[in-house]
Amino acid sequence: MRINGIYFLVFILLIAFGCKSKSQPVSTTETAHGHPHYSTIGNISDYKLIFPSKVPDRIIVNLTEDPVHSFAVNWRTDQETTKGYVEIAKETHGPDFLVEGHIRRIVANSQILEKGDTNAKEPLVNAAFHSAVVDSLEPGTIYVYRVGDGSVEDSFWSEWFQIETPSADENDPFSFIYFGDAQNNVKSMWSRVIRKSYKMMPEVDFMLHAGDLINHSEANLEWGEWFHAGGYIHATVPSIMTPGNHEYDKTTLSTLWRPQFNLPRNGPIEAVMETCYALDYQNMKLISIDAISFERDSISKQAQVKWVDSVLASNTKKWTALTMHYPIYSTAEGRDNIVLREALKPLIDKYKVDLVLQGHDHTYARGYDQNKGQGLTVVEDAGTIYAVSVSGPKMYTSQDQDWMIKRGEYTQLFQIITVTKDTLKYGSYTPLGGLYDAFDLIKDKNGKKKLINRDADIPLRLKKDFNKQ
Numbered sequence: 001m002r003i004n005g006i007y008f009l010v011f012i013l014l015i016a017f018g019c020k021s022k023s024q025p026v027s028t029t030e031t032a033h034g035h036p037h038y039s040t041i042g043n044i045s046d047y048k049l050i051f052p053s054k055v056p057d058r059i060i061v062n063l064t065e066d067p068v069h070s071f072a073v074n075w076r077t078d079q080e081t082t083k084g085y086v087e088i089a090k091e092t093h094g095p096d097f098l099v100e101g102h103i104r105r106i107v108a109n110s111q112i113l114e115k116g117d118t119n120a121k122e123p124l125v126n127a128a129f130h131s132a133v134v135d136s137l138e139p140g141t142i143y144v145y146r147v148g149d150g151s152v153e154d155s156f157w158s159e160w161f162q163i164e165t166p167s168a169d170e171n172d173p174f175s176f177i178y179f180g181d182a183q184n185n186v187k188s189m190w191s192r193v194i195r196k197s198y199k200m201m202p203e204v205d206f207m208l209h210a211g212d213l214i215n216h217s218e219a220n221l222e223w224g225e226w227f228h229a230g231g232y233i234h235a236t237v238p239s240i241m242t243p244g245n246h247e248y249d250k251t252t253l254s255t256l257w258r259p260q261f262n263l264p265r266n267g268p269i270e271a272v273m274e275t276c277y278a279l280d281y282q283n284m285k286l287i288s289i290d291a292i293s294f295e296r297d298s299i300s301k302q303a304q305v306k307w308v309d310s311v312l313a314s315n316t317k318k319w320t321a322l323t324m325h326y327p328i329y330s331t332a333e334g335r336d337n338i339v340l341r342e343a344l345k346p347l348i349d350k351y352k353v354d355l356v357l358q359g360h361d362h363t364y365a366r367g368y369d370q371n372k373g374q375g376l377t378v379v380e381d382a383g384t385i386y387a388v389s390v391s392g393p394k395m396y397t398s399q400d401q402d403w404m405i406k407r408g409e410y411t412q413l414f415q416i417i418t419v420t421k422d423t424l425k426y427g428s429y430t431p432l433g434g435l436y437d438a439f440d441l442i443k444d445k446n447g448k449k450k451l452i453n454r455d456a457d458i459p460l461r462l463k464k465d466f467n468k469q
């Protein structure tokens, strides 16, 4: 009773000091649809993850179409904070940047999202979502920025975050980290994966999430966990993400996707804006295919195929990577995505795409379609490399297939990919920092690629070896 009393007191205080706004009903009473809210919200930390306050949270930087000169930043506050601002300055050795005249202020677009109780297990959460593109930046420059309500005091601003723009020389090396599905127990079990990846590669230029960031598209608490897990990394390292089936409810994209992220709006049709898009990062073309919309909507499929054909036809970048949630080649029997493969493989081949980065299968595999189980160390004329990975704790099984060079199960992984003028280096790592899979792709001036499969530290891991069903 005493513990319950303390929880109740803290809950009341939480509501009194910022979790509740006047027009936001917060109640544990029976609702019109006959069940109590909060039925699955078990503790104070969940309240903190789900409810906004006047202090910005869920701060995330996304890549724009022009990352050398701009970045996009989104964040959330309570709905009474109807205006949002970004302040930006060049980083300095001390607090010099605070000196008057050094800081530029940008007004955000702000919208109130009165998020209905679509999950039926969560309380109503009404919040303001703020979104801004910070432009006119100089290449290869470290900036500091913060987001807030425009007030004089620091109270309702974020801390100052550092962020670096890419080099003007597109052949300068850069790195990105690719994650497969985080999806389940994200706060508990995925947080250490993204944090380890950042610890291993703190100079990483951006992160790429290949869908199923969370498990239930409308579950505000799960989104709160995803932002919590990444913490300031999300605000410091730009990211891009492609949606998975768990970001969709049938054919409807999560109502939080577009308010929370600000991804390039250059896809073929309105239905896939900010889910299907392309951008250039130095000497790489990156393309996100909305595989869910692709598979479930024939109009979207036709539009995306035509669009990706045109994007690749006019591509001048040395390297090309595609990301989509459903894999072109699945790691497991019965999970193949034939619609996607038949429509996209000819384009992948025609335009000699270098990398296809995917998720969905909750196992790991990496290979190429001409591998035929040969397992060669060096391939003189390599085709497209396909990877399927998983970063969260949900684990399935897989089977050996001809296209695979390395396979794995029951292993949480992240991939660090470093791109230079002629070489793409790929390493797949466990939360312990162990190297599970690695290769180099070396491209000559005619576009011919030599694949060198590198030795890994960790031998094949299979789920059965861990006595799991």
Ligand SMILES: [Fe+2]
Pocket: 181, 212, 244, 245, 246, 325, 359, 360, 361
């Ligand atoms: Fe999935």
